[in-house]
Amino acid sequence: MLAFSYVVAPHAETALSLVCGGSNATFIAGGTDILQLLQEGVIAPPSLIDINALPFSGVQTEQGEARIGALTRLSDVADDPGIRQRFPLLVQALQETASPQVRNMATVGGNLLQRTRCLYFRDATVPCNKRQPGSGCPAWDGLNRINAIFGGSDRCIAANPGDMAVALLALDADLLVQNVEGERRMRLADLYRMPDENPQHETTLASGELITAVLLPSNEAAGHSYYLKVRDRASFEWALVSVAAALEMDGTRVHRARIVAGGVGTKPWRLMRVEEALQGRPLTPDLARQAGNRAGDGAAPRAGNAFKVPMLQRAVERALLTAGGIA
Amino acid sequence: MDSQGPLPSTPASRFDIGLIVNGTSHRLAVDARTTLLDALRDRLHLTGTKRGCDLGQCGACTVLLEGRRINACLTLAVMVHGRAITTIEGIATDGELHPMQTAFVQHDAFQCGYCTPGQIMSAIGLLNESRTTDEATIREHMSGNICRCGAYTNIVAAVRDAAARGS
Ligand SMILES: Cc1cc2nc3c(=O)[nH]c(=O)nc-3n(C[C@H](O)[C@H](O)[C@H](O)COP(=O)(O)OP(=O)(O)OC[C@H]3O[C@@H](n4cnc5c(N)ncnc54)[C@H](O)[C@@H]3O)c2cc1C
Ligand code: FES
Ligand code: FES
Numbered sequence: 018m019l020a021f022s023y024v025v026a027p028h029a030e031t032a033l034s035l036v037c038g039g040s041n042a043t044f045i046a047g048g049t050d051i052l053q054l055l056q057e058g059v060i061a062p063p064s065l066i067d068i069n070a071l072p073f074s075g076v077q078t079e080q081g082e083a084r085i086g087a088l089t090r091l092s093d094v095a096d097d098p099g100i101r102q103r104f105p106l107l108v109q110a111l112q113e114t115a116s117p118q119v120r121n122m123a124t125v126g127g128n129l130l131q132r133t134r135c136l137y138f139r140d141a142t143v144p145c146n147k148r149q150p151g152s153g154c155p156a157w158d159g160l161n162r163i164n165a166i167f168g169g170s171d172r173c174i175a176a177n178p179g180d181m182a183v184a185l186l187a188l189d190a191d192l193l194v195q196n197v198e199g200e201r202r203m204r205l206a207d208l209y210r211m212p213d214e215n216p217q218h219e220t221t222l223a224s225g226e227l228i229t230a231v232l233l234p235s236n237e238a239a240g241h242s243y244y245l246k247v248r249d250r251a252s253f254e255w256a257l258v259s260v261a262a263a264l265e266m267d268g269t270r271v272h273r274a275r276i277v278a279g280g281v282g283t284k285p286w287r288l289m290r291v292e293e294a295l296q297g298r299p300l301t302p303d304l305a306r307q308a309g310n311r312a313g314d315g316a317a318p319r320a321g322n323a324f325k326v327p328m329l330q331r332a333v334e335r336a337l338l339t340a341g342g343i344a
Numbered sequence: 345m346d347s348q349g350p351l352p353s354t355p356a357s358r359f360d361i362g363l364i365v366n367g368t369s370h371r372l373a374v375d376a377r378t379t380l381l382d383a384l385r386d387r388l389h390l391t392g393t394k395r396g397c398d399l400g401q402c403g404a405c406t407v408l409l410e411g412r413r414i415n416a417c418l419t420l421a422v423m424v425h426g427r428a429i430t431t432i433e434g435i436a437t438d439g440e441l442h443p444m445q446t447a448f449v450q451h452d453a454f455q456c457g458y459c460t461p462g463q464i465m466s467a468i469g470l471l472n473e474s475r476t477t478d479e480a481t482i483r484e485h486m487s488g489n490i491c492r493c494g495a496y497t498n499i500v501a502a503v504r505d506a507a508a509r510g511s
Binding site: 018020021022023024025027035042045047048049052053055056057064065066067069092096112115116117118119121122251252253 | 351352353354355356357359375376377379398399400403406409412413414415417418419420422423466469470473483484485487488489
């Protein structure tokens with residue numbers, strides 16, 4: 018680990034002024050991803066700005082829109098009675114995230130901004146366009162079992178590894194973001210960028226912007242929802258494939274569906290073809306199978322991760338059956 | 345600087361911090377890079393807390409921060425300035441083993457013992473969370489602690505037993 022300086026920011030203004038303007042200083046919240054990246058020499062920021070003293074923790078779920086402060090620990094969100102009652106999909110995704118120890122430390126904001134698990138990104142001794150722009154993408158023809166089947170190119174096929182963002186997208190969440198000019202509200206769907214020409218730019222946040230909260234609309238679909246995570250072992254592992262299914266039902270008919278997949282895209286991946294296949298139809302085992310088959314539309318797998326296509330199709334089918342209560 | 349006083353208000357690379365470990369206040373000068381695991385093992389010579397992976401993946405370094413289990417390897421020492429840490433060295437009282445330690449001994453819940461301090465601290469943290477303690481819940485909520493010797497069956501039995509005795 019290279020040397021860095023450290024300071025606790027007492028106010029958001031201090032944090033913002035220390036990180037803006039190309040200083041390369043980095044916010045640290047729970048530290049659970051930053052510490053891994055520092056230990057492995059993947060990042061070497063000159064300065065860490067600790068944001069834990071800022072007033073952005075806590076959950077409000079009374080009525081209408083729910084608000085989750087960006088510094089709330091994942092375990093506190095998952096154990097919150099209001100969240101458990103109103104957003105079981107989010108609780109499931111969080112309970113299947115990392116380990117109890119990590120969940121006690123990790124924050125909501127940090128979780129949304131965790132970096133990819135691509136083996137080449139996490140190994141500072143090999144090329145990687147994300148880590149060292151222009152150096153190449155060894156994953157394209159290399160060990161790409163955990164990499165993305167959607168949204169990649171020969172420049173980068175790193176998968177977004179998160180679970181919570183997948184559930185939050187299915188619940189149509191927004192974010193509150195603060196910068197030196199003030200606060201703005203944005204859709205979570207607009208946070209992540211496609212790798213395209215510049216895989217090093219992963220989000221639409223400007224340097225020095227702070228996420229302060231996640232906002233969740235009252236959600237008709239929350240009651241018919243399911244998070245299915247498929248991984249190499251039963252617990253404490255990132256997803257090979259995950260599916261968040263949120264169904265707004267009108268009797269037995271699907272009024273509206275939001276289906277999002279994790280582990281398969283360069284960002285959390287909304288499965289529009291699946292949603293269209295469900296729209297307005299009575300949910301039956303046959304429909305779940307047909308809609309599941311559409312989950313592979315547009316996939317561009319590589320040699321090592323082609324198994325993710327049928328795995329995703331069947332995971333969607335199973336998530337739909339479970340969410341709809343007909344499994 | 346006072347060991348519980350505030351840290352400098354501008355970025356610095358060296359710090360005088362205070363750590364309350366197992367009820368005792370310690371004052372130490374650390375680099376910003378020093379992890380809590382390094383501080384406990386190399387500076388305070390509390391080597392019961394183990395280093396397995398240094399990446400949050402094994403749980404050998406589990407300690408309690410104000411009663412909540414965390415990975416000491418993913419925590420910078422300076423980030424827990426002034427706060428209370430409990431390690432495996434701090435859970436026995438007056439020479440009496442903690443009930444979780446007793447349960448691990450009675451159930452033979454280890455082979456080499458390397459993961460054991462982390463398992464025990466994690467299990468105490470789990471009971472502090474007041475969850476149900478059926479076998480499935482224990483297995484899921486102990487999954488942050490890997491045992492290379494595969495002593496899982498007896499670890500689960502020990503945790504169930506300690507939970508049933510209300511430890
Ligand atoms: C062993 C292990 C297993 C894991 N398994 C899973 C898993 O199964 N599923 C999963 O989804 N995740 C998993 N994770 C990842 C974990 O969830 C993340 O590391 C964690 O959520 C990051 O949150 P943090 O607060 O610790 O972030 P930090 O490490 O503090 O920060 C991460 C990034 O976010 C930035 N940041 C933090 N907060 C803010 C903010 N409010 N505004 C702007 N920028 C901010 C930081 O600058 C940094 O770039 C695992 C982690 C470990 C160590
Ligand atoms: S040493 Fe901390 S989790 Fe492995
Ligand atoms: S007893 Fe050997 S690692 Fe668990």
